[in-house]
Amino acid sequence: MSRLKPCVDALYEGVGRVADNIPGLPTCEVLLLRLLLLNGEALLRDIEDKLKPVDMNESDLRTLMMLYSSADGTSTPSELCTLAEQKPTNMTRITTMLVKRGLISRSHATHDRRQVVLTITAEGRRFVRKLLPPMFPDLKDRFACFSDSERKTFERLLKKLALHIDPVPPTP
Amino acid sequence: MSRLKPCVDALYEGVGRVADNIPGLPTCEVLLLRLLLLNGEALLRDIEDKLKPVDMNESDLRTLMMLYSSADGTSTPSELCTLAEQKPTNMTRITTMLVKRGLISRSHATHDRRQVVLTITAEGRRFVRKLLPPMFPDLKDRFACFSDSERKTFERLLKKLALHIDPVPPTP
DNA sequence: GGCCGATATTTCGCTGATGAAGTAATAGGC
DNA sequence: GCCTATTACTTCATCAGCGAAATATCGGCC
Structure with a gap:
């Protein structure tokens, strides 16, 4: 039961349609955000499933x-x-x-x-x-889908992002 | 008020200590997982803060x-x-x-x-x-901390990960 | 054409997480 | 040496989200 692929597909299609519609949409950033959240949720679900028995x-x-x-x-x-x-x-x-x-x-x-x-x-x-x-x-x-160098790159980018988004205060 | 940096620091120190202690700990994967979740939570908080007014x-x-x-x-x-x-x-x-x-x-x-x-x-x-x-x-x-090519790489890796973790069933 | 299993959605009871208020202890000004 | 602001944690009321059961409908089999 594949759950994420339809999400990813719908995401790309949807962002494309919205971009045609709302000027100034930061397409790439929206994709990054949604993909990041999507992965986070899926990984979290996995962990929680494993922890349920205890x-x-x-x-x-x-x-x-x-x-x-x-x-x-x-x-x-x-x-x-x-x-x-x-x-x-x-x-x-x-x-x-x-x-x-x-x-x-x-x-x-x-x-x-x-x-x-x-x-x-x-x-x-x-x-x-x-x-x-x-x-x-x-x-x-x-x-396992990542090569060693991809894992390193991914880690570097995630760390960089974490330290960057940190001090940005929300604009009220 | 910087919130994420202490988390990242504690994460790297903590994983180092646990690795000394529990043999076979997949250090890099743990770091990736925690960093991904950390970023996801922070980004989600930002969004929810912005949505609260409406x-x-x-x-x-x-x-x-x-x-x-x-x-x-x-x-x-x-x-x-x-x-x-x-x-x-x-x-x-x-x-x-x-x-x-x-x-x-x-x-x-x-x-x-x-x-x-x-x-x-x-x-x-x-x-x-x-x-x-x-x-x-x-x-x-x-x-904004990413260069254009970093954004592309990050997106590629996130997409790859999403499509990979998708069909892996949990081991009961 | 009536029965059975599957599918789409809703209702219900419960748990995890939150914000706001409450309690307790400290620290600093005077 | 007290009064006030601050800090550390807890309690309380509430809410989002979940699993299980209920409801309604469909599709296929005979």
Whole structure:
């Protein structure tokens, strides 16, 4: 069941028609935007499908991974919010759930008692080390259409874009 | 307020640390995946911010644009679902809202009375023609970090990826 | 021509994420 | 040493989107 090809086709046709209709349409940029979002959604769906069996979604895993991959297995909700691109509200829910599952622990910072310190537990580390490896083959497959140099180029462009769109404030 | 740079930095550091820890981690692929999602989320946020003033979200606009850009300004819920990557449930809600706002109209197909035919109205077309142009400058800015050839390369890679990840079924 | 499985869409109940308001603690001016 | 603004997090109400079930229609088989 091919889902993306019709989207891509309709996208190119549609943009062509709209361009005839609305002057000044930045055709190439629209294509880049839509293709990027299309790929993002598809990849996200794949991940979430794989996480469903362990009752997790991508935000949950991302949060857990931020702790797993931090220098000392420790962080705070606000730091995780900026690094995992989440709102505080949601971070509360995620961490509460992870604490309940015993994957992380919550405690208070001594120097600033407003701050909550989150630490990944031994069980959390075990969980990650068991969960990730089975996902590797499929992940490689996703990008198997690229040559090594294409992968490098793609990475370079994605990184460049991320750092560029960063500080652009929205025009109100 | 720079939000993405710390994410990118943490990503590269984090992946480095995890790679030391979990053998077989496809480092490059993980970076590609995370960077792609990061960019997608940031771009989506920008769009949704711009749409908030007109009480719309990106899915709503995408749906409306599929109709605007179709050959005859007409489609069906199921077709829109596949093209706009939406579930039927959500499409019902979106189209109901668009009908309420007078941007599209709903009617029944004569040859198959199960099907609903959605048509963009004159007001819907006006709405789109008024809404889009102010978004062009910012959209161009987003990709202004790329040279023409980089934009072409990026588009080629994105398209290639979309068509590749398409038919890969999830391994259960 | 009536029954059965498939298809198109909607309804319903639930979950994940959000913005706004609330709580708690700190920091800085005076 | 208090008062105010700021910061860190949580709670609450709400909403978009989803899966499963319901509804309506079609198409084919006998």
